[in-house]
Amino acid sequence: AQTVTQSQPEMSVQEAETVTLSCTYDTSESDYYLFWYKQPPSRQMILVIRQEAYKQQNATENRFSVNFQKAAKSFSLKISDSQLGDAAMYFCAYRSAGGYNTDKLIFGTGTRLQVFP
Amino acid sequence: ETGVTQTPRHLVMGMTNKKSLKCEQHLGHNAMYWYKQSAKKPLELMFVYSLEERVENNSVPSRFSPECPNSSHLFLHLHTLQPEDSALYLCASSRASGGYEQYFGPGTRLTVT
Numbered sequence: 508a509q510t511v512t513q514s515q516p517e518m519s520v521q522e523a524e525t526v527t528l529s530c531t532y533d534t535s536e537s538d539y540y541l542f543w544y545k546q547p548p549s550r551q552m553i554l555v556i557r558q559e560a561y562k563q564q565n566a567t568e569n570r571f572s573v574n575f576q577k578a579a580k581s582f583s584l585k586i587s588d589s590q591l592g593d594a595a596m597y598f599c600a601y602r603s604a605g606g607y608n609t610d611k612l613i614f615g616t617g618t619r620l621q622v623f624p
Numbered sequence: 625e626t627g628v629t630q631t632p633r634h635l636v637m638g639m640t641n642k643k644s645l646k647c648e649q650h651l652g653h654n655a656m657y658w659y660k661q662s663a664k665k666p667l668e669l670m671f672v673y674s675l676e677e678r679v680e681n682n683s684v685p686s687r688f689s690p691e692c693p694n695s696s697h698l699f700l701h702l703h704t705l706q707p708e709d710s711a712l713y714l715c716a717s718s719r720a721s722g723g724y725e726q727y728f729g730p731g732t733r734l735t736v737t
Binding site: 511542544549550551552553554557598611612613614615616617 | 657664665666667669672680712714716725726727728729730731
């Protein structure tokens, strides 16, 4: 079974600085998708960024980028030029690309990011 | 965010009550999900409906009963809950299969007294 591990329960960063949130996963599958979701204090979970495992190029979305290391099964999120609005819980998630469980997202336990002015 | 709505946002119920949570999506998706979010635990997938058919039931106790009357609506019927069922219940939707991302509702904060 697949698992997702986020080893940093809490992180903090100064406004305008860069922070990296780590995520590792375990799977025997070769094709899958990885996601980072953000859950602000208002609770609605929103997608930050998505990565297809078959793509070598790291996904980027404005100030958010990932470092996808398939062999190491690592999927870290880098937030550049941090803003106060980036403060939230960040969840890493895994989704199979084939077979029975393609609708199932497997989440890590989350990292709470604080942003200081 | 109004793509996925959930009602009520807060619910307090006794252990002998029966209540229902409602989720509605306006995104044209054909898969819907119920998750339970408890403090310091990963989100737990409870139920998946894909093309209105239940395809996943992660050994959830029978006191939780889902219903998906059409691709836009999802319900979670609750009865004789336990205090440990207190949590945030999140609904999500997506296009079925493939790597499509899930869109989440704001959640219902459930407290069982």
